Amino acid sequence: MASSNSKTEDSLGEAVYAKMRELLRNGTLAPAERVSEQSLCKLFDVSRTPAREALQRLLSEGFLTTTGGGRMIVATIDIARAEEIYDMREAVECLAARLAAKRAQTADLIELRAILADQEKGQDNETEFLAINDRFHRCIYRISNNRYVQHTAEILRVSAEMIRGETKGRYDYDAWSLDDHRAIYEAIENGDGAAAEEAARQHVRRGRFQRLALLLERTDAPA
Amino acid sequence: MASSNSKTEDSLGEAVYAKMRELLRNGTLAPAERVSEQSLCKLFDVSRTPAREALQRLLSEGFLTTTGGGRMIVATIDIARAEEIYDMREAVECLAARLAAKRAQTADLIELRAILADQEKGQDNETEFLAINDRFHRCIYRISNNRYVQHTAEILRVSAEMIRGETKGRYDYDAWSLDDHRAIYEAIENGDGAAAEEAARQHVRRGRFQRLALLLERTDAPA
DNA sequence: CGAATTTCCAATGTATGCAAAAAGCGTTCT
DNA sequence: AGAACGCTTTTTGCATACATTGGAAATTCG
Structure with a gap:
């Protein structure tokens, strides 16, 4: 098991958050791209709970934007x-x-x-x-x-x-x-x-x- | 039912967060006081999920501090x-x-x-x-x-x-x-x-x- | 009587179940 | 052909169950 790369974070949510931020920084996740709980679950092999944690934090910090309903996309920087x-x-x-x-x-x-x-x-x-x-x-x-x-x-x-x-x-x-x-x-x-x-x-x-x-x-x- | 006071927030987690921030602002929750998921559950009559959302956001914004294990207390301002x-x-x-x-x-x-x-x-x-x-x-x-x-x-x-x-x-x-x-x-x-x-x-x-x-x-x- | 240890309990981390809302999609009607 | 309607599927919001960790308290030993 274990998450292959990255420094050992104590909580899964934290780890997902950190990895997501890196993906956002280096452009792997492009602006306007859709990000769902499910996508994070598959990407990092965790359940919805840590995925949600990471998403909400990224949202509150302005990296993600919510589209109408609770759906999220990567923030577009105009x-x-x-x-x-x-x-x-x-x-x-x-x-x-x-x-x-x-x-x-x-x-x-x-x-x-x-x-x-x-x-x-x-x-x-x-x-x-x-x-x-x-x-x-x-x-x-x-x-x-x-x-x-x-x-x-x-x-x-x-x-x-x-x-x-x-x-x-x-x-x-x-x-x-x-x-x-x-x-x-x-x-x-x-x-x-x-x-x-x-x-x-x-x-x-x-x-x-x-x-x-x-x-x-x-x-x-x-x- | 409904949440008596406060402006209508769309999500429970958001509402709990807003109310908690107000309690922190006006001193109802004193510095160094312990805050647990359970306490928020009882205080706002919600389940652990929205309570957790609020707590983690408050933590990441520096209003709360984690003591050793994941436990949280109201941040003390020295x-x-x-x-x-x-x-x-x-x-x-x-x-x-x-x-x-x-x-x-x-x-x-x-x-x-x-x-x-x-x-x-x-x-x-x-x-x-x-x-x-x-x-x-x-x-x-x-x-x-x-x-x-x-x-x-x-x-x-x-x-x-x-x-x-x-x-x-x-x-x-x-x-x-x-x-x-x-x-x-x-x-x-x-x-x-x-x-x-x-x-x-x-x-x-x-x-x-x-x-x-x-x-x-x-x-x-x-x- | 004080200190160390062990046991018990409470709180958190994680996963999942359930219902509602929204998006996508095909069909149908004009 | 285009638009509108309704259905299906996906996705989120919330709640809860399970496991594990850390702390507190009671007990026991020095």
Whole structure:
């Protein structure tokens, strides 16, 4: 038995939730796709109860949308919604960076440096890049030491990634990412909250423009 | 039968969740109090399924804490946690105010004015004051037209209210609230996002100092 | 008398049964 | 041919049964 991959979660519902979030993040579950309790049951070989748990949590966090009756589909990220996500991300990421600058211990700085070093090595594909990117930002959330920041920032990250599901196939690794991360790290190392906040703001905004541009292209020239 | 009070929710789980959140907000459920599925079943006369739904959602939103095994208690808000709540609130409330200033229609302004007028009439007790206060801020969240802001701001509001559960009996209606609200309204009416953000920041910070002061008093002189 | 252990019980995790509502679909009527 | 109607099938909402885990209490030993 056992669930093959993934880290051992204590409860099935939790495990299903985590796996579903990953599927949503990496685009395996495309926007507007239908998701039913039954589909999760078969996909993860669990009963309806844990499946329901995961679905309801994903719904309340905005990853899923309910269509008329209780049926659910993967949330579609149109432009208005993308703007909402990035307005919120800017506020939360800036706060995270500012708090991290105030609170980072030497051990935290070492960890961040290691991630930066990995990023400097260069990545072969989008997946690797996204993984390192995630490590960097999640690390900052953790250093901020604020559970609300962590929780919300994680959700917004995945939500923003879902935009890629709307613009699939585009390789959006960009050089500015490394420079931005360096700037954020420097500010954190210096304990300069204002600078960290500003660097984070720049970083979020660049990502915003890039993602929105992709989304607009697709909207202009659809099927 | 039917559920006596409250607005008609379509699903039992939703209804239980809403009622629980209200009980948490108004302090009926005190911090550190145990909450079990069974207790909700009896309290709202539903089966375990909707009770579980509500509990898990409340848990994931930080209103409840799990103790060792899956048992849950009402989250206790110590000082560190209060600081987390207010750090986050500042970011989110400022964003809400800024967005509201950008987007408010005349109808929105009229609604805000009406609430302000109600507040100017004065309130006899804490409950009335809190209700009007809630209306004002919820209205701004709505005007911001950002579901992430709305969702997170609501959660943070209730979480901050839970601090009152830790400091019960204190009547914390204060004169500055009306002045602050007027300032926020003015900025929104003028479409001045920066001013709205700054007014909101002042407002949140005043609330923060007040609440933290109460919490400190109680911590210094406990049982 | 206090501490450790064992036993019992309560609460949660999971699965499933039942009924109602909704979607899908074919048929029929205009 | 298109639209409207009714039936079937699927899916969800709610309730409950079963098993397992963790805690509390009572008992026993030092």
